[in-house]
Amino acid sequence: MIRLEHLTKVFGDPQRGVLAVDDVSLELPAGEICVLLGPSGCGKTTTMKMINRLIEPTSGRIFIDGRDTTQTDPIRLRRSIGYVIQQIGLFPNKTVADNICVVPDLLGWDRRKARKRAGELLELVGMAPATFLDRFPKELSGGQQQRVGVLRALAADPPVMLMDEPFGAIDPINREVIQDEFLRMQQTLRKTIIFVSHDLDEAVKMADKIAIFRAGRLEQFASPDELLARPANGFIESFLGSDRALKRLRLVTVADAMVAGHDAVRGDDPLDRAAELIRASGHPGVVAVDAEGRPEGWFSLPDGGGSTASRQPLRATVSTATDLRNAVALMFAHDMPLLPCVDDAGKLAGVLTYRSVVKSLATGAPE
Amino acid sequence: MSEAATRTLQAPGRLAAPAGPASAGQIPPPLTPPHKGEGDFAAAMPRKTVDEWGLAETQPDPPPPCGEGLGVGVNPYAVTLPTRATLPPAFLVWLVIALALAWWLWSSSMPAEILTYWEDITYLAVQHIELVAWSGGLAILVGVPVGIVLSRPALRKVSEAALQIFNLGTTIPTLAILALSMSVLGIGTVPAIFGLWAATLLPIVRNTYTGLRAVPAHLVEAAHGMGMTPAQVLWRVELPNALFVIFGGIRTALAICVGSAPLVFLIGAGGLGELIFTGIALDELPMMLAGAIPTALIAVITDFVVGRLQFHLVPRGINPLR
Numbered sequence: 001m002i003r004l005e006h007l008t009k010v011f012g013d014p015q016r017g018v019l020a021v022d023d024v025s026l027e028l029p030a031g032e033i034c035v036l037l038g039p040s041g042c043g044k045t046t047t048m049k050m051i052n053r054l055i056e057p058t059s060g061r062i063f064i065d066g067r068d069t070t071q072t073d074p075i076r077l078r079r080s081i082g083y084v085i086q087q088i089g090l091f092p093n094k095t096v097a098d099n100i101c102v103v104p105d106l107l108g109w110d111r112r113k114a115r116k117r118a119g120e121l122l123e124l125v126g127m128a129p130a131t132f133l134d135r136f137p138k139e140l141s142g143g144q145q146q147r148v149g150v151l152r153a154l155a156a157d158p159p160v161m162l163m164d165e166p167f168g169a170i171d172p173i174n175r176e177v178i179q180d181e182f183l184r185m186q187q188t189l190r191k192t193i194i195f196v197s198h199d200l201d202e203a204v205k206m207a208d209k210i211a212i213f214r215a216g217r218l219e220q221f222a223s224p225d226e227l228l229a230r231p232a233n234g235f236i237e238s239f240l241g242s243d244r245a246l247k248r249l250r251l252v253t254v255a256d257a258m259v260a261g262h263d264a265v266r267g268d269d270p271l272d273r274a275a276e277l278i279r280a281s282g283h284p285g286v287v288a289v290d291a292e293g294r295p296e297g298w299f300s301l302p303d304g305g306g307s308t309a310s311r312q313p314l315r316a317t318v319s320t321a322t323d324l325r326n327a328v329a330l331m332f333a334h335d336m337p338l339l340p341c342v343d344d345a346g347k348l349a350g351v352l353t354y355r356s357v358v359k360s361l362a363t364g365a366p367e
Numbered sequence: 368m369s370e371a372a373t374r375t376l377q378a379p380g381r382l383a384a385p386a387g388p389a390s391a392g393q394i395p396p397p398l399t400p401p402h403k404g405e406g407d408f409a410a411a412m413p414r415k416t417v418d419e420w421g422l423a424e425t426q427p428d429p430p431p432p433c434g435e436g437l438g439v440g441v442n443p444y445a446v447t448l449p450t451r452a453t454l455p456p457a458f459l460v461w462l463v464i465a466l467a468l469a470w471w472l473w474s475s476s477m478p479a480e481i482l483t484y485w486e487d488i489t490y491l492a493v494q495h496i497e498l499v500a501w502s503g504g505l506a507i508l509v510g511v512p513v514g515i516v517l518s519r520p521a522l523r524k525v526s527e528a529a530l531q532i533f534n535l536g537t538t539i540p541t542l543a544i545l546a547l548s549m550s551v552l553g554i555g556t557v558p559a560i561f562g563l564w565a566a567t568l569l570p571i572v573r574n575t576y577t578g579l580r581a582v583p584a585h586l587v588e589a590a591h592g593m594g595m596t597p598a599q600v601l602w603r604v605e606l607p608n609a610l611f612v613i614f615g616g617i618r619t620a621l622a623i624c625v626g627s628a629p630l631v632f633l634i635g636a637g638g639l640g641e642l643i644f645t646g647i648a649l650d651e652l653p654m655m656l657a658g659a660i661p662t663a664l665i666a667v668i669t670d671f672v673v674g675r676l677q678f679h680l681v682p683r684g685i686n687p688l689r
Contacts, residue, residue: 079594089589136684
């Protein structure tokens with residue numbers, strides 16, 4: 001757990017100097033990723049560097065797992081915190097193995113144990129240890145260097161990690177890949193992570209909590225969903241952009257947005273029943289299911305307001321675990337105002353309509 | 368109920384859809400995990416093999432460590448040209464020189480005349496090497512630490528000014544330094560070594576300082592951020608990454624040192640200069656060459672030895688020669 005209390009940093013003269021961080025307080029539970037987000041020069045990197053005391057705060061206190069960091073020797077403190085920087089900073093004079101083992105070596109681990117761990121870590125990101133352990137950084141691609149940079153921070157298994165735009169220097173495709181890879185690792189590692197970024201999409205994807213900074217002040221500290229649903233002020237609203245509703249789609253799963261308990265028609269129901277159900281539900285149609293409850297088509301009423309429902313081909317269904325962004329994309333792509341949602345067994349779990357999507361975004365994040 | 372209404376859905380307008388389109392429209396489990404690493408990424412995105420990575424993304428070698436400021440505008444000798452590890456072009460040059468030398472040896476009485484000084488040559492060459500070893504060794508022992516100290520952040524403001532003092536050692540002609548040295552320390556070995564030392568110092572200090580300053584700031588930051596002490600940052604990160612440039616300075620300095628050493632004969636320290644200057648004074652060409660040729664050989668051998676050390680001691684990851 002990380003707690004910042006009234007953290008303030010003034011560069012230069014305390015009275016007339018530059019106020020870089022202004023009375024920031026926040027609390028991050030263990031095992032969560034907190035993205036510090038904001039335009040450049042907003043104090044997010046300074047805030048991060050005060051946590052491992054690369055920059056000493058002017059006032060205020062920082063607690064890691066309840067212990068005041070100023071009471072710890074800064075060298076020991078830094079060895080217990082993983083650190084990843086934007087330029088990666090692999091030491092070109094050391095091999096990949098020696099780079100990963102920097103902190104274990106500093107901590108005086110057994111050399112062989114440390115090298116073995118380096119090999120295991122490389123396997124974790126799909127780099128063959130036999131091939132890569134003895135290479136030098138210049139013999140790796142950018143993406144591989146970035147991975148090794150993250151592994152180096154993980155080597156001594158620190159509970160807390162600081163990451164300063166760790167994926168900033170890679171091309172967008174590789175960045176997505178490495179982000180996903182990192183999130184997969186984080187699911188089992190459960191590190192408490194402070195992550196500096198200026199990329200809103202990255203923040204929404206990676207964060208459990210987002211802290212938005214402006215001119216040294218913490219403007220809002222909330223979950224990505226809550227932030228997008230309820231920006232605290234005009235600055236945040238404009239920072240998030242006018243398409244913030246669309247950005248939220250990624251955070252909501254189909255299961256949360258669908259209308260559950262959809263009254264479907266079966267093969268042996270009378271055709272009238274389809275029209276009846278459509279009118280009763282107010283949905284643009286009704287799903288037809290087979291004997292096992294799997295969707296196999298859907299009915300809609302003609303546009304002119306006729307009374308006989310006509311069968312439409314089933315062009316798409318969506319799994320309940322999918323995020324709304326993909327689901328809505330399917331609705332648009334296949335012109336399906338009614339999208340059947342299926343569970344793992346392929347059975348109908350509910351339906352997604354344009355209105356249910358809008359409604360789930362409008363109700364906002366749970367308080 | 369009308370007839371139409373009693374028609375069940377099983378009738379002609381059958382509900383059961385053909386299986387094909389339905390299953391085609393079914394979306395597979397998401398390719399990219401929607402959030403927080405859900406889903407099996409490895410299954411969704413087959414990993415490239417090592418060879419594919421290696422072939423497609425091997426980066427070009429980084430430029431050699433920065434050597435700017437190697438006494439440019441201060442000392443025209445202090446520019447380090449990296450020598451090639453593979454020899455062919457240089458080898459051809461040497462071959463031509465060797466052939467010319469062989470022809471000359473064959474066709475003149477000069478070699479025999481030079482060899483009449485053999486006893487002098489061996490004695491004075493040892494003296495010469497001793498002078499170079501002392502002054503060069505002391506220059507390294509002093510120059511590298513001074514370069515390190517000047518590169519420390521606390522001294523950044525005074526370091527350029529301090530380097531000007533060392534510039535004096537090279538901009539004043541070596542002969543003048545020796546004269547000054549003699550006027551303070553008298554004649555003999557000690558003032559000679561001091562004079563050569565002063566003339567040799569700058570390239571070493573300058574290259575050590577420049578090499579350390581050229582270590583990228585983010586490497587130093589990463590090292591600090593991972594919990595290295597300042598001494599560990601210096602020994603494990605800064606010095607290894609500056610080593611190639613530091614070695615360049617030492618090579619230049621030793622070449623200057625060997626080349627200047629004959630001058631110390633003039634303040635009574637002996638060395639191969641004794642044969643050279645006496646030979647000039649007596650207009651005795653063989654005697655002059657008996658001093659000049661061994662001097663050149665010592666310079667070539669010294670540079671070769673330091674070059675080998677540079678090649679083997681500088682880690683492969685940052686050594687542009689390998």
